[in-house]
Amino acid sequence: MNRILVVDDDPALLRALRINLTARGYTVDLARDGTTALAAATKHPPDLMIVDLGLPDMDGVDVIGGVRGWLQVPVIVLSARHLEPAKVAALDAGADDYVTKPFGMDELLARIRAALRRAAPSAVAETPVTVTEAFTVDLGARRVIRDGADVRLTPTEWHLLEVLVRHPGRLVSQRQLLQEVWGPRYESETNYLRVYVAQLRAKLEPDPSTPRYLITEPGMGYRFEP
Amino acid sequence: MNRILVVDDDPALLRALRINLTARGYTVDLARDGTTALAAATKHPPDLMIVDLGLPDMDGVDVIGGVRGWLQVPVIVLSARHLEPAKVAALDAGADDYVTKPFGMDELLARIRAALRRAAPSAVAETPVTVTEAFTVDLGARRVIRDGADVRLTPTEWHLLEVLVRHPGRLVSQRQLLQEVWGPRYESETNYLRVYVAQLRAKLEPDPSTPRYLITEPGMGYRFEP
DNA sequence: CGCCTGCGTCAAGGATGCGTCAAGATCAGC
């Protein structure tokens, strides 16, 4: 669902947060110091960050400064410092929220939900629309339009199309398609791909027997050609 | 600069906030209860709201619900309730931050700056009223008009309709609907959606058996089609 | 030339999700 990067030097706290957050369906990245945190944020940009102020190698405020500017990610500061100047400094440095230890897990989860909720519209505001001569795919609104009318896609059809459209012009391997749409255990069920690609072609291609947009790369995978 | 609406029943606190906020260059509106607060928000849409939970005429959570949906304004809750359930409820109801009394003025000001900072780009004043050929939804006034007469909606029906209308033309997943209307713990109760969408259709659609405005996307969610 | 692998097509079963209805539980107002 959503990726959360937790930065703290207390292993017990890291563990507690990892368990609680993964149980709620979040993907969790952990970092023990600022350097690894910044590296992790570069590699897998998170949707939200939880940052402790007291880190071994740098101050948490500098971590915030390190991502602010190039990453529009909400930051929740988690700190043992109760004093007001620390809070003001962290908030003015770019933090979105400040929670003092010890904290209630339910409250933190609620604040995470609030932060993600208000960040959602900005992330979706840039509606990624893919236009071809035959049809239009609106990933944000989750709809496909052809000849001015909506095309009804089943959830699986939509999911498959989504993966292909997200990599325009590039080859997507059967393994990757099966894994993203059906899950890791279906990597060998290439049958599914044949059936559902055929259904997508029937609904989208002008001439389904000679595909123009959903191209087969024999033995390798499929490609969406815009 | 920025307009802030403060809702609290304590005259001393209102005065203190008015002085401090105007000194920082904010324009300040004051309200002593929920009714006047909602009226003030309709007349002069604020850029930020500070809401106390204990109001004489209604709960602060209801004030948040009254503006959420038609006004994208950050809300900071200011409350004497320290208990976690109250915080979670307020945050899930749409609040962006929760500060407990007694509070430090500098911290509150910093939280105000943080809330305004992230809200700045999306200062989109969306149209509070949506018109279709069959009915009219007024998000600001919380009214639905059909054939010139008011349609009676229950609170839950209204809440559901509100979420759908706020994303016109876009698919809203069942997860998102359940989370916003019933709360994070009801994400799997798809029964509720079926029941309440049916009730909305019965009250709004010209032909409830063949929906025109409240469209089902099987397996994915629902869509409001203006 | 024949075999084999991989792809496209089709159809049928079983499973799932949706709409509908109604009754019990809960809440609010008097």
Place this chain on the structure above:
DNA sequence: GCTGATCTTGACGCATCCTTGACGCAGGCG
């Protein structure tokens, strides 16, 4: 404490979707 409205919960029929298998066809290779 009662009454009506509202919310929750369960059951049922029906449509749709997913899965699975079989078949034909084309291209590569021995």
